Amino acid sequence: MRTLAAALLIATIGCGAGAAEKVIRIAVGGWTPGLGNPYASMITGTIHPYIAMFDALTFLAEDGTVEPRLALSWQADNQTTWTFKLRPGISFTNGEPMNADAVVAIVDWLKSEDGQRFFLASEVRNVESVTAADPLTVVFKTKVPDVIFPRRMSLLQLTPPRYFKDIGADGFAQKALGTGPFALRTWGRDTGRSVWDAQPMSWRKAKHLTRYEFVVLIEAPRRTQALMLGEVDIAYGINMLDAEDLAAQGMRVEIGKVPTVGGLALPNNREGPLKDKRVRQAFSYAVDRETIGKSILHGAVKPSTHGLEPGVFGYDPELQSYPYDPAKAKALLTDAGYPDGISLTANVLASGITDGEAMYQRIAQDLRAAGIRVELRNVFGPDWVKMWFSGDWRGADIISHTWGGATYMDALRPLENIMCKKTGAYFCDPEIDAMIEASNLMFDPAEREKQLHAIIRKLHDLSPALFLFPQTDVMAFSPKVKNIVFRGRYLDWSELDIEP
Numbered sequence: 001m002r003t004l005a006a007a008l009l010i011a012t013i014g015c016g017a018g019a020a021e022k023v024i025r026i027a028v029g030g031w032t033p034g035l036g037n038p039y040a041s042m043i044t045g046t047i048h049p050y051i052a053m054f055d056a057l058t059f060l061a062e063d064g065t066v067e068p069r070l071a072l073s074w075q076a077d078n079q080t081t082w083t084f085k086l087r088p089g090i091s092f093t094n095g096e097p098m099n100a101d102a103v104v105a106i107v108d109w110l111k112s113e114d115g116q117r118f119f120l121a122s123e124v125r126n127v128e129s130v131t132a133a134d135p136l137t138v139v140f141k142t143k144v145p146d147v148i149f150p151r152r153m154s155l156l157q158l159t160p161p162r163y164f165k166d167i168g169a170d171g172f173a174q175k176a177l178g179t180g181p182f183a184l185r186t187w188g189r190d191t192g193r194s195v196w197d198a199q200p201m202s203w204r205k206a207k208h209l210t211r212y213e214f215v216v217l218i219e220a221p222r223r224t225q226a227l228m229l230g231e232v233d234i235a236y237g238i239n240m241l242d243a244e245d246l247a248a249q250g251m252r253v254e255i256g257k258v259p260t261v262g263g264l265a266l267p268n269n270r271e272g273p274l275k276d277k278r279v280r281q282a283f284s285y286a287v288d289r290e291t292i293g294k295s296i297l298h299g300a301v302k303p304s305t306h307g308l309e310p311g312v313f314g315y316d317p318e319l320q321s322y323p324y325d326p327a328k329a330k331a332l333l334t335d336a337g338y339p340d341g342i343s344l345t346a347n348v349l350a351s352g353i354t355d356g357e358a359m360y361q362r363i364a365q366d367l368r369a370a371g372i373r374v375e376l377r378n379v380f381g382p383d384w385v386k387m388w389f390s391g392d393w394r395g396a397d398i399i400s401h402t403w404g405g406a407t408y409m410d411a412l413r414p415l416e417n418i419m420c421k422k423t424g425a426y427f428c429d430p431e432i433d434a435m436i437e438a439s440n441l442m443f444d445p446a447e448r449e450k451q452l453h454a455i456i457r458k459l460h461d462l463s464p465a466l467f468l469f470p471q472t473d474v475m476a477f478s479p480k481v482k483n484i485v486f487r488g489r490y491l492d493w494s495e496l497d498i499e500p
Contacts, residue, residue, distance in 0.1 A: 021210045024481065024498050027223035027232040028214045031194070033381050035187055036176025037169055038157035039110060039120040041385065042407065046256045046473040046486070047236045049214065052196060052493040054157035054178035055204075057084055057103070058150050062488050064311060064409030066150045070098060070158055070179065071138075079145040079441070080128075084153070086136040090203050092160035093177040100132030105161035107140075114169065119389065122423070123152050145441050147448065151408035181206040181494045192216045208483065208497035224476070227251065233478045233498060239355055240298040246476040255300050256473040258406050258489060259309035261414075262353065263465040264346060264363075265401035267426040272397055273344070278336040280463035284322035286329035286370035287363050293469060296358050300474075304467045306456055307403035307414055313445075314411025314452030319460060321467075329370035341371030346398035348376055349384040353471065360400075363468075374398070391424025399426070401465060406489065411452045412440065418464050427464040 032049055034040025043050050057071040071084040090098040107130045109115045128141045142149065158179060164172050176184050181204055182196040194214040198206040215232050217223045224242040227235040228249070238246070247253040266280040273279045289303035308315040333341060350356035357378070364374050377396065379387070384400070386392075393399050403414035415436050420428035435455045442448035477484060485495040 020500065022208055022498055023211045023213065024209060024234065024496060025213045025215055025232040026234040026236055027217045027226045029218055029220070029223070029237045030216060030381070031187065031189070033385060034119075035173040036184055037118070037173035038159065038176070038178075039106075039115070039118040039169070040173065041119055042155065042404070043490075044260075045236075046254075046258075046489055047234070047475065047491050049182075049184075049194070049196065050157060051180070051490045052182040052212070053176060053180045053184060054159070055180055056156050056158065057086075057153040060151065060154050060409050060488055062311075062486075064313060066154070069154075071153070074150050074153075076149075076443075077139075079443070080142045082140045082142070082149050083133070084138045084140070086138065087203070088136055090179055091201070092158075092163070092179055093183045093199055093202075094160055094163055096160035096162055097135075098158060098160075098179055099135045100138045101135070102158055102161045103138045103156075104130050104132050106156070106159060106164070109164075118169065119385070120155060123155055144437075145443075147440055147443055148408055148410050148412050151410055151413075154408070179203065182212065188216075204494050206494045206496075208495075209493070212493065212496075227476055227478065230478070233481050234475060236473070236475045238474050238476060240296075240300060240474060243474050243476060244298070250479055252477040252479070252481070252484065254473075254475050254477070254484075256475075256486075256489060257301055257309075258471040258473060259312050259409065260406040260471045261304040261307050261309060261403040261467055262469055262471055263304075263307075263401055263403065263467045264348075265399050265426050265465050266463060267397075268462070268464070269426065269428045270397075273336065273338060273342045274397060276336045277462060278332040279338070279342065281322070282329040282332040282336075282370065282372065283367065283466040284463060285325045285332065286372060287366045287466060287468075288324045289321070289468060290324065292359060292362050296355050296362060297469065297472070300472055301469045303469055306460055307465065307467055308405050308411055308456065309470050312405035312409050312411060314449060314456065315405075316453045316456050319457060326366070326370040329372070333371050338371070341373060343373040343375075344397040345375045345377060345395065346400070347379045347384070347387060347393060347396040348400040349381060350378050350400075359468070363466075389424055391426065402471065403465070403467070406471075411456070412436070415452075415455060418459075427462075429458075429462060432458060432462075 038050050038054050055070045059067045059069040061067050070087055072087050074084045110121045110124050115121050126142045126146050128143045131139050133139050181202045183199050185195040185197050188194045196212050198210050220239050223235040224238050226232045243253045266274050305319050305321045348360050367374050407413045418427040419433050439448055439451040480499040482497040483495045485492040
C-alpha cells in the first residue's frame with residue numbers, strides 16, 4: 001500500500017517539472033468542524049473541503065435528483081433491501097481500492113461503539129446489515145423500509161479502510177484522504193492556512209489547479225479586505241453590504257440560497273413556558289421577519305413559510321407564514337398565563353450565518369417588544385454540535401436550529417430531527433411520529449407527498465420552531481478566477497481555474 005507521503009510525491013511529479021503552479025486562495029471563517037473526519041459533521045456550505053477530498057455513493061443535484069457518484073446504479077430489491085453497483089477502477093489517494101469491502105468496512109465501523117460517537121452514525125442506524133456480493137456490488141438490508149435510502153448514501157463519504165483502521169478516526173481527522181481531486185497536505189493550525197494538492201490520478205481530477213488553500217480569517221470584514229487587497233482570490237461568508245461594495249468594484253458576487261431553514265428550536269418536552277403551544281406560537285407573531293429580510297439581509301431571501309423551501313420534496317406551497325402581529329403575540333402570552341411576559345435564554349450559533357449577529361439582535365428586540373425577553377448567548381460551532389446531539393443545552397431554554405432540507409432535498413431528514421426517538425429530542429408528538437413513520441413506507445411519490453403536506457400542516461399549528469430564513473452563502477470572486485461551476489449547491493473544484 002502506498003503511503004500518503006508517496007501519493008503526494010506522485011501528485012507533485014504529475015504536475016510536471018517546472019510547470020507553472022495554479023493556486024487559488026480562499027478566505028474562510030474557520031476550520032472545518034471535525035477537521036478531516038467526514039463522519040463527524042455534515043457538509044454545510046457551498047465551499048467545503050470535503051467536496052474536494054471525498055466522494056459518496058450518490059450525489060444530490062440542485063433539483064433534488066439523486067445522481068451516481070461512486071455508485072453507478074442502485075435498486076430497491078424489496079422494501080428493506082437495496083443493491084448498489086459501484087464504479088470500477090477507483091482507488092483512494094493512498095492506492096487502496098475503492099470497492100464493496102471499503103463500503104462494508106465503514107458502515108460496520110459507524111455501527112460500532114467507536115463509530116457511534118460521530119454524527120453520521122445516526123444516518124445508518126436503520127441498516128441491519130451490509131454485505132459485499134462481489135467486489136463491485138453492495139447489498140444493504142434495513143430494519144424497516146426507508147424510501148430515501150439512496151439519498152442518505154449521499155452523506156456516506158468513503159475512506160480507505162485499512163488506513164482508517166490503522167490511524168483511527170481522530171488520527172484520520174488530522175491526515176485525511178479520499179478519492180477526490182485534492183488531498184490534504186496540512187490543516188495549518190499553526191499558520192492559519194490549510195493546503196490541499198491536486199491528485200492527477202483521481203477519477204475526477206482537477207483540470208487546471210495544482211493547489212488550493214484556505215486562509216482562516218475569523219471576521220467577515222477582514223475576509224472582504226483580504227480579497228480587495230489581493231491576499232486571497234475568493235472571500236467566503238461575507239456580509240451583504242460588503243458584497244454590494246465588492247460587486248461595484250468588479251468582483252463576481254454569488255449569493256447562494258441553501259434550502260435549509262434557520263430558526264430557533266422551541267421545545268415542548270421541557271419544563272417551562274414553551275410547553276404551551278400558545279407561547280410557541282407567540283414567537284412567530286412577534287418577529288417582523290419581512291423587515292429583517294429587507295433591512296439586514298438586503299432582500300436576498302424571503303422569510304420561510306415553514307421548515308421547508310421550494311425544491312425540497314414535501315414543501316407545501318399553499319401554507320402561509322404567521323403574520324407579524326405583536327398584539328396577537330401578547331394576547332397569546334396572556335391566555336397562556338403570562339400577562340407580564342416571560343424571560344428565557346437562547347444559545348445561538350451566529351458565526352457562519354450571513355449577518356447572523358445583527359439578525360439575532362433584531363429578533364431579540366422584536367421579541368422583547370411583545371413581552372418575550374430573551375438573553376442571547378453566542379456559541380461556537382463545535383459547542384453547538386455537542387448541545388444539539390446530546391440534548392444538553394447547557395441551561396438554555398432555546399437553541400438555534402436548522403431544518404436541513406438541503407441534506408437530502410427531502411422533508412424526511414428535518415422531520416426526523418423532531419421525532420420523539422431522536423437522541424436529545426427537543427420536541428415530541430406521538431401522532432406526528434406515527435405519520436412520519438407511515439410516510440417512509442410510501443414508495444408512491446404522490447401518496448407520500450400528500451402525507452408530508454399533512455405532517456407539515458400539523459407542525460405549523462404546533463410551532464416547534466420560530467422559522468426564519470433559508471440559509472445563504474455569500475461569496476465573492478476575484479476577476480482572475482475562472483470556470484466557476486456549481487454542482488448541486490457546491491463549488492466544483494475540478495473545474496476551477498485562475499489566470500496568472
